[in-house]
Structure formats: structure tokens, C-alpha cells
Amino acid sequence: MSQAEIGLIGLGVMGSNLALNIAERGNKIAVFNRTVEATRKFYSEAGELKGQIVPCETIEEFVAAIRPPRPIIIMIKAGEAVDQQMEILKPYLSKGDIMIDAGNANFRDTMRRFDALKGSDLTFIGMGVSGGEEGARHGPSIMVGGTEESYRRVEKVLTSIAAKFENDPCVAWLGENGAGHFVKTIHNGIEYADMQMIAEIYGILRDGLKMSAAEIGEVFGTWNKGRLNSYLIEITEKVLKAADPLTGKPIVDLILDKAGQKGTGKWSVIEAQNMGIPATGIEAAVAARSISSMKEEREAAEKILGLPPVGEFTVADREAFIEDLENALLAAKIGAYAQGFAVMSAASKEFGWNLPMPTIAKIWRAGCIIRSQFLDEITTAFTKAPDVANLIVTPAFAAMVKETDGALRRVVSAAVLGGLPVPALASALGYFDSYRRGRGTANVIQAQRDFFGAHGFDRVDGADSHHGPWGSGLNA
Structure with missing residues (x-):
């Protein structure tokens, strides 16, 4: 029997679907799961793909089934479990073998694992996989971090299984150690904001304009035919139009308003703060999910504080306002993506990755959760100006910001006056207004810092005088 081209450990939902994708694309794959019954069940249900799958019930059998140098995908719960699985594998591996963590790992764990194998005969790849269950089965977007040599060993398999955008596979080697998982983290942060x-x-359509779920679904369906065309807009239409099989009511109206999160959004915010890069859209989204989880507190607060006494939400021209909502969403998305790419640019410098921004935008065009028509425009913008300071100052996006800024301003104003929370939309407006203003208000902050802590300041006239005439500071 010929050896498998690649191995995979962990036959949960994502692992099973990824293994079937690999097999379906003509790659022989060895599979192993800690629970033997799961391996047997997976193989028994593989149908016509059985001939491409080598089910293994022991680690020894599994490793022996793969062609050296052996690439082994570990698709299990992120964290300590990955370290434990790596330790179990090591005694059975030989020179050049590659352990590949394809879960939602913290990139700092990936860097640690990569560095720990330096000087040994083994190496490590941190591989971000986006697209959820469907993407894993039929074509995800894949972000790879590790040595270029190790990537070349798996490039053929990964290229075959990745999503395709106009026949261009959505997979790339992005740099060493944690580069792939970092880019996946920022992808998820942008996803949170989006x-x-x-x-x-x-919320504005539901609580402001009093539209039904189905009516709102129609609006999103119309938008998906235009500049907002994207996977998230597409599925939003579908979830809003879906009926509950038990009651016949819109299912979205029966879902508890508590959003979960697994950590990647928070990691995005933390790393952005560590590097001093504003990612206000992602921050607002993470905070909003946290507030959403406080369901009991929110209900108690509403009883005590009541809703804002703002009266009826009114707009002069309903159709024009809905058009404003479309343009406001486009403007806010531009802000979120610009912030995400700015964070990646800073990380590229800090960690020596040389992240290719046009390539990242390209591999996000299909397969991943934030895939959209919009990313083709980002690819073009970064191809023309790969070292630009910020996406929003490229000619194409500067024009879009100018075109949609008024709509975002009107929508945020209407929502605030109507008592409807729009933290992420408002953060985008604040970001634009702050970033575009050459003379801001931080001079007052620097004066305050110098007053109470003698931190000093620079002067606009360049004079060599860096402290104010505050006297004795706090004792003045």
C-alpha cells in the first residue's frame, strides 16, 4: 500500500471535514483520533473516499503510514492539548517531520512551539484555517506560518484543498513562526467588527424603523447585490428570513441576545494595544459581545434606568435613510479593515515577518468568513501601494470614505438621538474624524501630563523648551 501524503490527528467536526476535503482532492491521508471509535466511525462513513483514507488506531501505525518527511495536521482544541499531543508524537517522528497546528491558536503559543523545536530535527507550522465547517469541507482560506521549506512540503496538498477565487487558490506562506496564526487572529478580529x-x-431597522425580520432580510438581500456583496451579508439575509420549525415565527426573534466568543477578537485587541495601533472597531465589537453576555444585568438596568426618553424614531425619507444605512455600513467596514491591516503591518515590523498585504487580501477573497467583493478592491489598493501607511489614504479608499462619510455621520447621529446603541459604527466615525485631523487635542493631554508628572512635551515652533510654567505642579 502506498503511503499517505499527509496525516491528520483529531476527527472532530473541523478535522473530519478537512480530512474529507484532502481526500476528495486526490491526496492520500492517514487519520488518527484519540478515541478509536471515532476513527472507525469516520472511516465507515467516508463512502467513495475510503480509498484515499488510511484509518489508524495507534500512533505508531499512524506515523508509519505517512510519507517522510511527514506533515501531520493537529486539529484539536487549542492550548495545552496541542502541547500534550506534540509530546506524544515526538518519539515517533524523524528528521524533517512537520507538526502543523491548524486550530485557532494564540500566535504567541505558535511562536513558542516553533522556537522550542529549533535545533532539533523537527519543525512546526502554525496554520490559520478560516471558513468554518463548510470551508474545511469544500475549501477554506489558509494562512501558513513556519519555515518556507516546510511550507513547500505541504504546498501541493494545501493548494489543492484551498478555496479558489477565479482559479487562484486562497492559501499562502506568510512568514516564519506565528505569522499565519497572527493573520488568522486579525481576520477574526475584523470578523467581530463586521x-x-x-x-x-x-437594530436600527428593527427598533428604529420597526421593520420585521423578513423585511430586514429583504434589505440585506438587496445590499448583497451591490458593493456590500459578501458572505456575512448573504447569510444575514438567510438567517433573517428563516422560520422556526416549532412556532413558524422568525427564528432570529427567538434567539437569546447573548453572543459567545472564543478569544480571537480579544487577542486582536490586546495585540493592537501592545503595538499602539488603534483598532477601535474591533475593540467596540469585543466589548459589545461582553455586554451582550450580561443579559440579567441589562434587564435589571432597564428596569432601574429605563430606556432613553427620546420619543419616536423618525426619518424624513425612509428610502433615503435605508440607502444611508447601506453606505454607513460600507464606511464602517472600511474603517475596520483599515485598522486590521494597520495592526498586521505593525506586527510585521515588530516580529520580522514581512507580511505581504496584497497577498493577505487575495487569500481572504474566498473561503473565509469575511470574504467579499470588497477584498478584491483592497488587493488592488495594496498592490499599487504595498507600503502605504493606512488603507484609507489610498486613492480608491480615500474616495470611498469621502463618498460614504456623510451617510455614516447621519446614521450615527440618528441612532444616538434615537437612543439606539451603535458602538462599532460610532467608533468608525470617531476613527475617521481623529485620523483625518492634522491638529487634534492631545496638546492638552501633554500639558496635563507635564503638569502632574513633568513628562515634557514638544513644541510646534520647535523651541528648546519642553516644560510648562506650572510652578510647583500639584502643589501650585
Whole structure:
């Protein structure tokens, strides 16, 4: 029997689907699961793909089934479990073998694991996989971090299983150690912001314009035919139009308003703060999910404080306002993506990755959760200006910001006056207004810092005088 081209450990939902994708694309794959019954069940249900799958019931059998140098995908719960699985594997591996963590790992764990194997005969790949269950089965977006040599060993398999955008596979080697998992983290951070902004627009339509779920679904369906065309807009239409099989009511109206999160959004915010890069859209989205989880507290607060006494939410021209909502969402998305790419640019410098921004935008165009028509425009913008300071100052996006800024301003104003929470949309407006203003207000902050802590300041006239005439500071 010929050896498998690649191995996979962990036959949960994502692992099973990824293994079937690999097999279906003509790659022989060895599979192993800690629970033997799961391996047997997976193989028994593989149908016509059985001939491409080698089910293994022991680690020894599994490793022996793979062609050296052996690439082994570990698709299990992130964290300590990955370290434990790596330790179990090591005694059975030989020179050049590659352990590949394809879970939602913290990139700092990936860097640690990569560095720990330096000087040994083994190496490590941190591989971000986006697209959820469907993507894993039919074509995800894949972000790879590790040595270029180790990537070349798996490139053929990964290229075959990745999503395709106009026949261009959505997979790339992005740099050493944690580069792939970092880019996946920021992808998820942008995803958080995108989803929150969509939810806020939904809230304005539901609570402001009093539209039904189905009516709002129609609006999103129309938008998906235009510049907002994307996976998230597409599925938003579908979830809003879906009926509950038990009651016949819109299912979205029966879902508890508590959003879960697994950590990647929070990691995005933490790393952005560590590098001093504003990612206000992601921050607002993470905070909004945290507030959403406080369901009992929110209900108690509403009884004590009541809702804002703002009266009826009114707009002069309903159709024009809905058009404003579309443009406001586009503007806010631009802000979120610009912030995400700015964070990646800073990380690229800090960790020596040389992240290719046009390539990242390209591999996000299909397969991943934030895939959209919009990313083709980002690819073009970064291809023309790969070292630009910020996406929003490229000619194409500067024009879009100018075109949609007024709509975002009107929507945020209407929502605030109507007592409807729009933290992510408002953060985008604040980001634009702050970033575009050459003379801000931080001079007052620097004066305060110098007053109470003698921190000093620079002067606009360049004079060599860096402290103010405050006297004795706090004792003045």
C-alpha cells in the first residue's frame, strides 16, 4: 500500500471535514483520533473516499503510514492539548517531520512551539484555517506560518484543498513562526467588527424603523447585490428570513441576545494595544459581545434606568435613510479593515515577518468568513501601494470614505438621538474624524501630563523648551 501524503490527528467536526476535503482532492491521508471509535466511525462513513483514507488506531501505525518527511495536521482544541499531543508524537517522528497546528491558536503559543523545536530535527507550522465547517469541507482560506521549506512540503496538498477565487487558490506562506496564526487572529478580529456593525444596522431597522425580520432580510438581500456583496451579508439575509420549525415565527426573534466568543477578537485587541495601533472597531465589537453576555444585568438596568426618553424614531425619507444605512455600513467596514491591516503591518515590523498585504487580501477573497467583493478592491489598493501607511489614504479608499462619510455621520447621529446603541459604527466615525485631523487635542493631554508628572512635551515652533510654567505642579 502506498503511503499517505499527509496525516491528520483529531476527527472532530473541523478535522473530519478537512480530512474529507484532502481526500476528495486526490491526496492520500492517514487519520488518527484519540478515541478509536471515532476513527472507525469516520472511516465507515467516508463512502467513495475510503480509498484515499488510511484509518489508524495507534500512533505508531499512524506515523508509519505517512510519507517522510511527514506533515501531520493537529486539529484539536487549542492550548495545552496541542502541547500534550506534540509530546506524544515526538518519539515517533524523524528528521524533517512537520507538526502543523491548524486550530485557532494564540500566535504567541505558535511562536513558542516553533522556537522550542529549533535545533532539533523537527519543525512546526502554525496554520490559520478560516471558513468554518463548510470551508474545511469544500475549501477554506489558509494562512501558513513556519519555515518556507516546510511550507513547500505541504504546498501541493494545501493548494489543492484551498478555496479558489477565479482559479487562484486562497492559501499562502506568510512568514516564519506565528505569522499565519497572527493573520488568522486579525481576520477574526475584523470578523467581530463586521458582524457587530451588521447587528447595529439590523437594530436600527428593527427598533428604529420597526421593520420585521423578513423585511430586514429583504434589505440585506438587496445590499448583497451591490458593493456590500459578501458572505456575512448573504447569510444575514438567510438567517433573517428563516422560520422556526416549532412556532413558524422568525427564528432570529427567538434567539437569546447573548453572543459567545472564543478569544480571537480579544487577542486582536490586546495585540493592537501592545503595538499602539488603534483598532477601535474591533475593540467596540469585543466589548459589545461582553455586554451582550450580561443579559440579567441589562434587564435589571432597564428596569432601574429605563430606556432613553427620546420619543419616536423618525426619518424624513425612509428610502433615503435605508440607502444611508447601506453606505454607513460600507464606511464602517472600511474603517475596520483599515485598522486590521494597520495592526498586521505593525506586527510585521515588530516580529520580522514581512507580511505581504496584497497577498493577505487575495487569500481572504474566498473561503473565509469575511470574504467579499470588497477584498478584491483592497488587493488592488495594496498592490499599487504595498507600503502605504493606512488603507484609507489610498486613492480608491480615500474616495470611498469621502463618498460614504456623510451617510455614516447621519446614521450615527440618528441612532444616538434615537437612543439606539451603535458602538462599532460610532467608533468608525470617531476613527475617521481623529485620523483625518492634522491638529487634534492631545496638546492638552501633554500639558496635563507635564503638569502632574513633568513628562515634557514638544513644541510646534520647535523651541528648546519642553516644560510648562506650572510652578510647583500639584502643589501650585
